[in-house]
Amino acid sequence: MSRLRRFPLIKPFSATDHDRAPQPIVGMDTVKRSPIGLEYLSYEQLDAFGAELDALRQRVLDDLGQEDADYIRRVVRVQRVSEVLGRLGIFCPFAWPVFAGGIGALALAKILENMEIGHNVMHGQYDWMNDPALDGQRYEWDFVAPSEDWRHGHNFLHHTYTNIHGLDRDIGYSTFRVDAAQPWQPRHRFNVPLALGLMLIFEFGVLLHGLERQEYRRGKISAEVFQVRRNRALKKIGRQVLKDYVAYPALALPLVPFVGWWAPLAVLSGTAVANVIRNAWAFTVIFCGHFPAEVQTYTRSDAENETRGQWYLRQLLGSANITGSRLFHVLTGNLSYQIEHHLFPDIPARRYPQIAAEVRKLIEKYQLRYNTGRLSRQVRSVLHQLATYSRRPASDAH
């Protein structure tokens, strides 16, 4: 894509005069204005909408402090404790309730680590704390997909170019058809069973997605970049597998004389089940963020030369929230506030409920749509989308 330093008519996509570079997509025709959101608002309204969200962002940033730091440290503490208890519980395969509790605690620990801690920390939400353990650039999560590639594919590609066909690789993860604008392919017939399969091994799906093998084959990324990514992925798989499926089961060897030959196997399977629970949960939350019906997608030319207000609007219309209890929100890493997360990906997620209240006022003021619903409703909607778009479109038939 072309990036232009100088840009004549449209205000740069940044609040700064210092740097005119941050134009996510600048079209060949630099005079053309982006049509995003014109069906709802005029350009003036879009600018005002953008300015209000910028102001909201600054208000929250100015307010960050001890409470936010205490919160994330509390989450870290609960995560560590439940991880240790989980591992200990899994070492008691002779006492089924303890064993099952261990699996649950380990799954909880992994969910917290991946979602409320890992995902959010890697967005740089806690960089302001200047704590090396919570530094977005250095954080490595307990997940087979390497952080480095996640940060590129998720933080940059997905969050900057949200729901733009051809740029946001998260539309259907290059595997599923979830939108009418995606060309139908025969494998899309298996949309639903493939999705249910992916649900169980989601962490490996994310890893493969981050490799961008297709892009490499099409010559879009260089062999060097691909090699580095592949080696990084293999190394990370090695470390994760060594820990969960070799080291901890091996620690159970001393149990063999007392419990039976199957003790290490029980530890291995208990850990695997915990990983699968986490996979299924993360998959569910993430698919509900962008794939329910009524979530809008865009073409690249729509998004060319968009303004800050249009960028915000694209994030709003391209995301969907899930309602639920406070505990539910924590377990989703507050991705249940997907809209707020997409408006302000680098603001600590515990602030999203507070931001949501203000966003809703803006929604009313500008008469926009706010996609939200119970988990069951959003899951049904996603399944319905997957099923609907698995069928070859009538216009496609030859």
Place this chain on the structure above:
Amino acid sequence: MIRRALTSSAIAALTSPRTVDHYLEQLHPMLTVDLVRARVVGVYRETSDSSTVLLRPNRAWRGFTAGQHVQFGIEVDGVRRIRCFSVSSSAANARRSFTVSVKAHPDGYVSQFLHRRLSLGTLVHLSQAEGEFVLPQPVPDPLLLLSGGSGSTPVMSMLRTLRDTGHRGRVVFLHYARSRDEEMFADELDQIAITMPNARVHRIYTRSPVPGSPLSGRITVDHLAYLDVDPTNTLTYVCGPAGFIAAVSRIYATHGDIAMLHTEYFKVPAVDPAAADMTGTVTFADSEVTVDNSGATILVQAEAAGLAPRFGCRMGICNTCAVRKHHGAVRHVVSGEVSAATNETIRICTHTPIGDVNLAL
């Protein structure tokens, strides 16, 4: 033994991708085996604007050599603020406790905090001691320890160490302060002058000289001559403000041997947000490139200098371009907020330098 086991690769495999410290710290913040932490066990006022902080480090601390500094991090309002301070105490017993002595700089958030609000029991996040400003072994004879203002801290640590280890060689300790009231360690230096027969301790108060004092004013070669210091063959350790060190360097270049001079600057981030931003230089430390600050964002300046830093959205959301800033002040291009902390992560696409900035790029 336990320490070695806990830091082994077997334990690392079990705790990956975290380290064992991330679990141990949940039991007790001081139990870490790799992360150096300390408790504040004493705060003593040296002068009206400087304090000495006594620290008891945990077992991860490997001690220090006199003249070294530590990165000193405290958390205020959820933000860890890190500054480099020279160790001021004697290196004998270096593992059990040590002190840093800090002059409260009018713009220095941490130094002000240390001087006015630091309470006993505060947890301090430390680095291991670092720095090459240390005495060779055996300690050379004669030796000159030379300092200006609060630059006395590392050479004070050297002098105290020489005292405590019974060093017998000749030592000259020459210090320049504005006045006796503004001098740190004044009473202890008086004591050392009496109890260490091989040491000559001399203070020069530039603003309010002691009546009848043979030496006065800023440093000249005559001051050295009066103390029988020969700049051609006296190994000299000098610490102080840049202007002071420049003056000493000129003397050694002209009248002595510049190779005898070991220098340590202390840097206070001088932030003047009212001044034009386009001053100073931007140093990309990893690439060993320094450019004049053009006022553009650091990302743009790095690219203009031929570097290819990683970046993503270029609008401050994706965090791809975040790098460590070693020191210096930067301004956020949207909020205008100025941040001058040492060793913090910033997004270079949305920050411009104010004056000198040093980055891990």
